[in-house]
Amino acid sequence: MKGRVSVEYRRLGVFAVQTEDNYYSVIEVQSGLPSLGNKLNGELNSLGEKLLYNETTKEELKVSIKSTQLTLFEAKSYIKNAARGK
Secondary structure, eight states: OEEEEEEEETTTTEEEEEETTSOEEEEEEEESOOOTTOEEESOTTSOEEEEEEETTTTEEEEEEEEEEEEOHHHHHHHHHHHHTTO
């Protein structure tokens, strides 16, 4: 599945990726660091530890997918709550 980084909270390494089915997945990056607008490819629609490929920078990202099938509002709320430690 392909997606595009749409929301970022770089300090925590948490990002929202808009998937090709027009939902959002929240990822926590463990290695590598995407930027807004980067195109990602991989298993964006299932939870857990994954390897994603950043097509923009041509590098692999090791991530943990925290939530899937969210609206943009839900993804932003998830990230805000993560930033607040909730």
